[in-house]
Amino acid sequence: MFGAIEAGGTKFVCAVSDEKLEIIEKVSIPTETPDVTMAAVFGFFDQYELKSMGVGSFGPIDVNEKSDTYGYITSTPKIKWQNYNFLGALKTRYGVPIAWTTDVNAAAYGELTYGAGKGKQSCIYLTIGTGVGGGGVVNGQLLQGFGHPEMGHIRVTRLEGDTFSGVCPYHGDCVEGLVSGPALEKRTGQKGQTLAEDDPVWKIQANYIAQALMNYTLVLSPEAIILGGGVMQQAHLFSLIHEEFEKVINGYVSYPELDKYILPTGLGSNSGIIGCLQLAKEKLESLSN
CATH class of the missing domain: 3.30.420.40 (ATPase, nucleotide binding domain)
Structure with a gap:
C-alpha cells in the first residue's frame, strides 16, 4: 500500500x-x-x-x-x-x-504521468491561487538541483500605467505579487469569481501570466504548460493568455499549438496527490532493482 x-x-x-x-x-x-x-x-x-x-x-x-x-x-x-x-x-x-x-513538482509529475501531459517527457505545472507556484519535469525527471523551482517569484515587465504595488512580502511585484488570488482581490476589491468576464483586469492578468510562460518557454522549452489553481477556474482566461502569449513571444521560437501547449489540468484537484502516489511507487521500485 x-x-x-x-x-x-x-x-x-x-x-x-x-x-x-x-x-x-x-x-x-x-x-x-x-x-x-x-x-x-x-x-x-x-x-x-x-x-x-x-x-x-x-x-x-x-x-x-x-x-x-x-x-x-x-x-x-x-x-x-x-x-x-x-x-x-x-x-x-x-x-x-x-x-x-x-x-507543485508532485502535481507536475501527476499531470505528466496520468493527466494533461500524458505521453510527454516534459511539462511545467503552474498553480495560480493563494500564491503562484511552479513545478517541472524535464526528460521524465523532476526539476530540482541544489534547490527547487520558485517560478512564481520571477519578475515581469510592468504594463504601462499599472501602478498596483503587488502583494508578495518578499518581492512586491513578482508574478505572485501581481496575479495571485490575493493580488487580484486587492487590485479590484473583489474575488475573481465575482468579476465579469469582460472586466479589464483579466487582460492585465493574462499579460503578466503570458510573460511568465514566455520566460519558462525560453529557458526550459517544455512540451506542455499546465495551469491550475483557483484563479485558473476562470475558463475564459485561457484564451486571453493564448492571445497575450503570442504577442509577447512575438514569433521568436516555435511551440506546439497553443490549445495543446498552454492548457488546464487533466486531473483537476488530484494532480498533486496522484503525483505523490506515483513517486511513492517509483521510490519503492528503484530500491527493488
Missing part, C-alpha cells in the same frame, strides 16, 4: 492507494501548527501498513540530499513551520522509503 501527502499552506491532503494507485481513502486536514497537523496525519496513516510514501510539500523546502537540512521546510512565511524536519518526522514514525519534493 502506498501513502501520499500533498502538504499545502491551507490543508494537507493525505491518501493511501493500492498497487495500481487506486485510491482507497483520502482525507483533508487543516494546516495548523506542526504538532496539531502531524498528529492528525499520523492518525490517518497509522491505520495502514505502508510500503512507501510520496510527499509534495509547500515550501520553500530543502531537496538537496547532501544538505544537513534535507527534508526540512525552510523559510516559509508560515512561521510555525519554519525549519521543520518534515521528512525526518515521517521517517521516524514509519521507517519506509519516502519520495520528497514540492507540492
Whole structure:
C-alpha cells in the first residue's frame, strides 16, 4: 500500500492507494501548527501498513540530499513551520522509503504521468491561487538541483500605467505579487469569481501570466504548460493568455499549438496527490532493482 501527502499552506491532503494507485481513502486536514497537523496525519496513516510514501510539500523546502537540512521546510512565511524536519518526522514514525519534493513538482509529475501531459517527457505545472507556484519535469525527471523551482517569484515587465504595488512580502511585484488570488482581490476589491468576464483586469492578468510562460518557454522549452489553481477556474482566461502569449513571444521560437501547449489540468484537484502516489511507487521500485 502506498501513502501520499500533498502538504499545502491551507490543508494537507493525505491518501493511501493500492498497487495500481487506486485510491482507497483520502482525507483533508487543516494546516495548523506542526504538532496539531502531524498528529492528525499520523492518525490517518497509522491505520495502514505502508510500503512507501510520496510527499509534495509547500515550501520553500530543502531537496538537496547532501544538505544537513534535507527534508526540512525552510523559510516559509508560515512561521510555525519554519525549519521543520518534515521528512525526518515521517521517517521516524514509519521507517519506509519516502519520495520528497514540492507540492507543485508532485502535481507536475501527476499531470505528466496520468493527466494533461500524458505521453510527454516534459511539462511545467503552474498553480495560480493563494500564491503562484511552479513545478517541472524535464526528460521524465523532476526539476530540482541544489534547490527547487520558485517560478512564481520571477519578475515581469510592468504594463504601462499599472501602478498596483503587488502583494508578495518578499518581492512586491513578482508574478505572485501581481496575479495571485490575493493580488487580484486587492487590485479590484473583489474575488475573481465575482468579476465579469469582460472586466479589464483579466487582460492585465493574462499579460503578466503570458510573460511568465514566455520566460519558462525560453529557458526550459517544455512540451506542455499546465495551469491550475483557483484563479485558473476562470475558463475564459485561457484564451486571453493564448492571445497575450503570442504577442509577447512575438514569433521568436516555435511551440506546439497553443490549445495543446498552454492548457488546464487533466486531473483537476488530484494532480498533486496522484503525483505523490506515483513517486511513492517509483521510490519503492528503484530500491527493488
